[in-house]
Amino acid sequence: MWFFDSPKIIFGEDSLSHLEQIVGKKCFIVTDPGIIKAKLLDILTDVLKEAEKEWKIFNEVESDPKEETILKGAKICQEYEPDLIIALGGGSAIDAAKGIWILYERPELQIDDMHPFIKLGLGTKAKMIAIPTTSGTGAETTWAIVITRISDGITTKLEQANREAIPTYAIIDPIFTKDLPPKLTAATAFDALAHLLEGLISDWRNDFSDGMSLKAMDLIRTYLVRAYNDGHDMEAREKIHNAATIAGLAFGNSQAIMGHAMGHVLGANFHIHHGMAVGLFLPYILQYCINDPDKNEAKQILSKFSKMQGIALWADSDDVAAQKLVQEIKNMQEQVHMAKSLKELGIKKEEFEEKLELMGNQCLESASATMSPRSATSDVFMRVFQYAYDGKDIDF
Amino acid sequence: MGLKFGTAEWIKVYIETLNKNKDYEDAAKTWEGDFLFIITPDGNLDHEIRFYVDLWHGKARSGRAVGLDEKLETAFVFSGKWGNFHKLIQKKLDPIQGLMQGKFALKGDMGKVMRAVRAAQELVNTILMIDTEVY
Numbered sequence: 234m235w236f237f238d239s240p241k242i243i244f245g246e247d248s249l250s251h252l253e254q255i256v257g258k259k260c261f262i263v264t265d266p267g268i269i270k271a272k273l274l275d276i277l278t279d280v281l282k283e284a285e286k287e288w289k290i291f292n293e294v295e296s297d298p299k300e301e302t303i304l305k306g307a308k309i310c311q312e313y314e315p316d317l318i319i320a321l322g323g324g325s326a327i328d329a330a331k332g333i334w335i336l337y338e339r340p341e342l343q344i345d346d347m348h349p350f351i352k353l354g355l356g357t358k359a360k361m362i363a364i365p366t367t368s369g370t371g372a373e374t375t376w377a378i379v380i381t382r383i384s385d386g387i388t389t390k391l392e393q394a395n396r397e398a399i400p401t402y403a404i405i406d407p408i409f410t411k412d413l414p415p416k417l418t419a420a421t422a423f424d425a426l427a428h429l430l431e432g433l434i435s436d437w438r439n440d441f442s443d444g445m446s447l448k449a450m451d452l453i454r455t456y457l458v459r460a461y462n463d464g465h466d467m468e469a470r471e472k473i474h475n476a477a478t479i480a481g482l483a484f485g486n487s488q489a490i491m492g493h494a495m496g497h498v499l500g501a502n503f504h505i506h507h508g509m510a511v512g513l514f515l516p517y518i519l520q521y522c523i524n525d526p527d528k529n530e531a532k533q534i535l536s537k538f539s540k541m542q543g544i545a546l547w548a549d550s551d552d553v554a555a556q557k558l559v560q561e562i563k564n565m566q567e568q569v570h571m572a573k574s575l576k577e578l579g580i581k582k583e584e585f586e587e588k589l590e591l592m593g594n595q596c597l598e599s600a601s602a603t604m605s606p607r608s609a610t611s612d613v614f615m616r617v618f619q620y621a622y623d624g625k626d627i628d629f
Numbered sequence: 630m631g632l633k634f635g636t637a638e639w640i641k642v643y644i645e646t647l648n649k650n651k652d653y654e655d656a657a658k659t660w661e662g663d664f665l666f667i668i669t670p671d672g673n674l675d676h677e678i679r680f681y682v683d684l685w686h687g688k689a690r691s692g693r694a695v696g697l698d699e700k701l702e703t704a705f706v707f708s709g710k711w712g713n714f715h716k717l718i719q720k721k722l723d724p725i726q727g728l729m730q731g732k733f734a735l736k737g738d739m740g741k742v743m744r745a746v747r748a749a750q751e752l753v754n755t756i757l758m759i760d761t762e763v764y
């Protein structure tokens with residue numbers, strides 16, 4: 234027995250106009266200053282005005298939202314008493330809004346109560362609408378809430394989660410992504426790529442999530458370079474926007490694996506963009522899973538996937554087909570100028586080595602770390618980090 | 630012949646095995662908290678099994694069978710039917726998925742557990758290292 238959870242999804246050109254049809258007058262908008270500067274908030278409020286809705290804006294979400302920000306937003310939200318909570322932004326705004334939504338509905342709860350085993354009873358005071366402005370995080374479809382906690386000088390990314398914390402609606406309108414700079418287009422798409430591939434080999438993978446991975450991969454391979462080279466290619470933008478949400482459904486219902494554990498830990502310690510981090514680690518963690526001396530599981534899944542995508546030939550052995558998939562990802566990294574090593578990202582060797590042991594241990598605290606088809610100890614995580622620092626293929 | 634699951638002899642061997650499991654030690658380095666496991670009758674199991682394990686910084690400091698009438702305060706209580714425990718120790722059921730499906734119940738600091746999922750997996754893996762006789 235398992236579940237497949239999804240928000241109601243409204244997608245494609247002009248999907249934002251569906252807001253008029255959604256019941257609820259008072260809207261609490263959770264966003265960040267960058268969205269306002271980019272005039273994306275105006276697009277939303279124009280539609281709200283047209284629909285004769287009221288709104289209040291909370292625009293203090295930083296990238297990698299801290300728990301204090303969520304508590305502050307929740308307090309303002311509780312005072313405003315909205316019918317709808319609208320998240321407009323990337324993963325940070327959407328995750329912050331999920332946290333605010335929970336605390337609005339259940340003011341007696343704490344951040345630490347946002348775990349998978351609690352019954353929340355959301356949706357009695359407000360429904361949540363997620364409007365992603367990047368094509369990657371999939372936060373609009375998942376029940377994960379990544380929250381940054383700083384205590385005793387150590388930064389941790391809490392991976393809070395609850396199946397009820399899925400937005401009620403996700404509006405996937407490509408209008409919000411048309412001015413996304415190429416670098417961010419690439420990094421966020423690589424987040425989606427990591428979602429669909431990590432979900433594909435995760436211990437919790439299932440028939441429903443697998444199907445999502447297949448389609449999302451096809452879309453990213455077909456449209457990413459087009460969207461990267463010409464941001465105003467709206468067909469490519471729309472397809473990549475859809476791909477990110479579909480990849481979100483894939484990993485949201487199967488879970489991310491060790492690449493996300495490493496990405497969160499690297500992000501917490503070096504403030505590296507999430508998509509850049511998980512996209513960078515992707516070939517390394519796939520190689521590690523393919524190299525499993527005890528089981529062929531991951532290799533066989535990736536081999537079949539590689540053949541179904543037309544990356545490998547049906548006559549290829551599993552070894553060759555899985556390797557071709559890894560090579561394809563490296564090629565895509567080059568096409569969109571993604572960093573392939575931590576060194577290339579500009580992380581200083583000294584600082585990296587100083588934090589390496591802490592990072593290896595922090596990976597073990599991540600639930601994602603346990604979902605991999607090949608398990609990893611803190612020493613393994615440290616080695617993978619080191620290989621990724623130098624840009625060396627995983628040979629163990 | 631194997632040891633019957635949940636008996637005093639089995640628990641003794643479980644603790645010894647756990648204390649030799651380097652992967653558990655690595656994953657549970659910072660863990661502090663004792664557990665009471667409650668396995669309720671189901672299928673071929675006609676009685677309730679309770680056992681206690683005190684887990685501390687990658688090791689089990691102690692462990693023993695617990696009588697049904699004994700009052701015991703522990704940081705965590707993990708309970709479920711034997712049928713589900715049987716699936717768990719065969720690795721046919723993931724502990725976290727089992728909790729989310731309502732097949733197990735857990736009392737205690739959940740946030741702490743969610744940061745120790747890897748350690749929980751190793752607690753299960755340790756059972757697989759013992760020649761266990763089931764009900």
Ligand SMILES: [Fe+2]
Nearest residue numbers: 370424428511
């Ligand atoms: Fe991600």
